Amino acid sequence: MNFDIKIIKANESKIDTIDFNNFSFGSVFTDHMFECDYIDGNWTNPTIKPYQPISIEPSASVLHYGQAIFEGMKAYKDENDEVWLFRPNQNFERINKSAIRMAIPEFPKELFFEGLTKLVDTDRDWIKHGEGRSLYIRPFIIGNEYAIQAVPSKNYKFMIICAPATLYYTKKLKVLVADKYSRAASGGVGYAKAAGNYAGQFYPTNLAKELGFDQVIWTDSNEHKYLEEAGTMNIFFRIDNNLITAPVTDTILDGVTRKSIIQIARDQGINVEIKKLSIEELKNSAKNGSLKEIFGAGTAAVVSEIKGFQHKKEYFELDGQKDSYAEKLKSILVGIQTNKLQDKHNWRYKV
Numbered sequence: 283m284n285f286d287i288k289i290i291k292a293n294e295s296k297i298d299t300i301d302f303n304n305f306s307f308g309s310v311f312t313d314h315m316f317e318c319d320y321i322d323g324n325w326t327n328p329t330i331k332p333y334q335p336i337s338i339e340p341s342a343s344v345l346h347y348g349q350a351i352f353e354g355m356k357a358y359k360d361e362n363d364e365v366w367l368f369r370p371n372q373n374f375e376r377i378n379k380s381a382i383r384m385a386i387p388e389f390p391k392e393l394f395f396e397g398l399t400k401l402v403d404t405d406r407d408w409i410k411h412g413e414g415r416s417l418y419i420r421p422f423i424i425g426n427e428y429a430i431q432a433v434p435s436k437n438y439k440f441m442i443i444c445a446p447a448t449l450y451y452t453k454k455l456k457v458l459v460a461d462k463y464s465r466a467a468s469g470g471v472g473y474a475k476a477a478g479n480y481a482g483q484f485y486p487t488n489l490a491k492e493l494g495f496d497q498v499i500w501t502d503s504n505e506h507k508y509l510e511e512a513g514t515m516n517i518f519f520r521i522d523n524n525l526i527t528a529p530v531t532d533t534i535l536d537g538v539t540r541k542s543i544i545q546i547a548r549d550q551g552i553n554v555e556i557k558k559l560s561i562e563e564l565k566n567s568a569k570n571g572s573l574k575e576i577f578g579a580g581t582a583a584v585v586s587e588i589k590g591f592q593h594k595k596e597y598f599e600l601d602g603q604k605d606s607y608a609e610k611l612k613s614i615l616v617g618i619q620t621n622k623l624q625d626k627h628n629w630r631y632k633v
């Protein structure tokens with residue numbers, strides 16, 4: 283295996299053409315990308331090159347059978363212009379967990395970290411200072427064999443692209459609890475970051491948006507009884523002073539933010555319960571006033587407060603909380619990510 287990464291620099295940077303105060307998340311990309319192909323049983327030809335279109339044949343297996351997985355992580359710049367990743371090993375392990383489930387060959391660790399850090403370092407000027415600012419990093423793998431046979435692809439392409447990021451949700455969210463559609467079923471691929479998991483959510487999420495909601499909270503596909511997660515966030519409920527979140531099963535993505543929030547909350551002396559919470563319990567707690575907060579947690583969304591939820595025809599709105607757990611946990615998380623707070627769990631990773 284050849285792990286020497288070839289670097290071809292862009293002749294000119296696009297950075298001066300971007301208005302960093304006015305762009306939509308995920309639509310602007312940095313100057314470079316990382317690319318590595320899987321051919322004849324080996325990951326080969328790792329290259330950093332100018333961000334550009336890729337060429338694949340119409341018969342490429344990803345276009346027909348959806349063998350595609352991805353990751354989402356961020357890099358942050360501190361006041362001394364040092365660049366930090368947050369728990370990148372978790373993303374590395376998760377992409378390979380997704381790979382195994384989708385019959386994709388695992389990606390080598392050394393090459394993942396080499397490609398990732400060299401790419402982020404090359405495009406470090408794209409990481410700006412300021413609240414919510416970071417670089418969103420998107421590693422992904424696609425099946426790239428040119429044959430329309432419904433079998434695992436023989437060839438693959440691993441890539442990393444990067445997009446400057448600002449705050450994802452700037453307002454509190456209104457969510458609809460799923461009672462008909464499902465995101466994932468037991469025995470399926472819900473725990474993998476498989477592309478199709480997201481495509482399958484678009485239609486029911488659009489229906490929810492037409493009704494004025496921002497997101498769907500998915501429930502278990504057997505009974506639509508237990509609350510699972512949101513489209514791109516794990517979800518937390520504060521009932522009295524207990525913070526509750528669902529256990530990660532094979533239908534829920536094992537979020538890096540989720541596990542970090544659980545640890546930070548415990549460090550703060552907050553009682554965290556990892557348990558299945560039913561929609562009935564949630565509605566009862568809203569009715570008797572013990573439900574204080576709901577928030578989502580994810581790399582893109584960070585910590586996003588939810589102000590109201592609807593189940594079937596019943597809508598519940600939460601009063602704002604003075605000593606909000608969401609705000610407190612978010613500020614500690616962001617403080618660690620941006621090197622403003624002590625990192626006692628060794629989560630930061632210097633680029």
Ligand SMILES: Cc1ncc(COP(=O)(O)O)c(C=O)c1O
Nearest residue numbers: 514515516535537538539580581
């Ligand atoms: C379905 C889903 N759940 C939860 C999350 C949050 O995971 P993380 O905190 O690792 O970003 C994401 C985003 O990656 C997601 O896509």
